[in-house]
Amino acid sequence: MAFEPTERLHLGAEAEVWAGTWMGVDAVRKLRRPRKWRHPDLDHRLGHRRMMSESRLLIRLKRSGVRVPAVLDLDPENGRMILERMPGLPLIEVLRDSTQSASFIATALSNTGRLIRRLHREAITHGDLSTNNILVDENGDVSLIDFGLAAIDYEIERFGIDLHVIDEILGASHPEHEDAIETLLEGYAAEEANLGAAPEQSGGAVPTAAEVLKRLDEVRSRVRYHG
Ligand SMILES: Nc1ncnc2c1ncn2[C@@H]1O[C@H](COP(=O)(O)OP(=O)(O)OP(=O)(O)O)[C@@H](O)[C@H]1O
Ligand SMILES: [Mg+2]
Structure with a gap:
């Protein structure tokens, strides 16, 4: 793979991510890390499957105009994926930065909500919507990353x-x-x-925004009730 690494962005339990260039464009290389406690054959199979699923959903979303990284190259056998580098910083850092104006933060949060709805309209749930997996650029424009736990969905629960x-x-x-x-x-x-x-998707109708917001309320009270 013609990837030239420059700096390591992330070393987590599941993945190591490097910034660099790929054929002259800003890119990241996401390398799956082996889980030592799992049997190597099983680990390889699960990792392969997850990377295939992540890239398939990214391609589908990119094609629909949702702001996610393009998949530039894929080597699931070796657990490597080259992605377009999205601009900006994780939302967690933007929220912690006390020099950011209230209006910038409000724009970033509103754009995040808009983008999540765009995602859901494609019948896809993210599965790990943490403030690390939302990137905010200097204009307050937002992209979503990390689709390793995402899935095509029609059941309202996972949207909520x-x-x-x-x-x-x-x-x-x-x-x-x-x-x-x-x-x-x-x-x-x-x-x-x-x-x-939302237009009908191949598997049927996607839950409406109002239905998902209602489900969120139900999940909240369930959690409150059961602790
Ligand atoms: N396409 C991208 N553009 C810019 N930065 C990225 C991109 N992909 C990943 N990163 C950076 O690398 C970090 C980790 O990537 P990602 O969230 O995909 O891995 P992960 O599956 O959460 O890994 P782990 O579970 O080990 O933490 C992100 O939080 C982000 O800072
Ligand atoms: Mg992540």
Whole structure:
């Protein structure tokens, strides 16, 4: 693979990510790390499957105009994927940066909600909507990354859970941004108002924004009730 690494961006339990260039364009290389506690054959099979699924969904979303990285090259056998490098910083860092203006933060959160709705309209749930997997550029434009746990979905529950994950993280990790989740959810609803009803997908009708927001409320009260 013609990837020239420049700096390591991330070393996690699942993946090592390097920034660099690929055929002259800004790119990242995502390298799957072996899970030592798992049997090597099983680990290889699961890793292969997850990387195939991640790249398949990224290609599908890119084609639909959702802001996600393009897949530039893929070597699932060796657990390597080359992706377009998306601009910006993870939302977690933007929210922690006290020099950011309130209006910039509100724009970033609203755009995040809009983008999540764009994703959901394609009948895809993310599965890991943490503030590390949302990148915000200097204009407040947003992209989504890390589709290793994403799936094609028609059941409303996983759509509601997507919103609940980000809801919990904003509440627990960024309590100083009190209205964060409201701003995000307003963006989620506004995108639907803007685009109209989602077109039917190959597996049927996608839950509407209103239905997903209602499910979020139900998930919240379930969690409150059961602790
Ligand atoms: N396409 C991209 N453009 C820019 N930065 C990226 C891109 N992909 C990944 N990164 C950076 O690398 C980090 C880790 O990537 P990613 O979220 O895909 O891995 P991960 O599956 O969460 O890994 P782990 O589970 O080991 O933490 C991201 O939080 C982001 O900072
Ligand atoms: Mg991640």
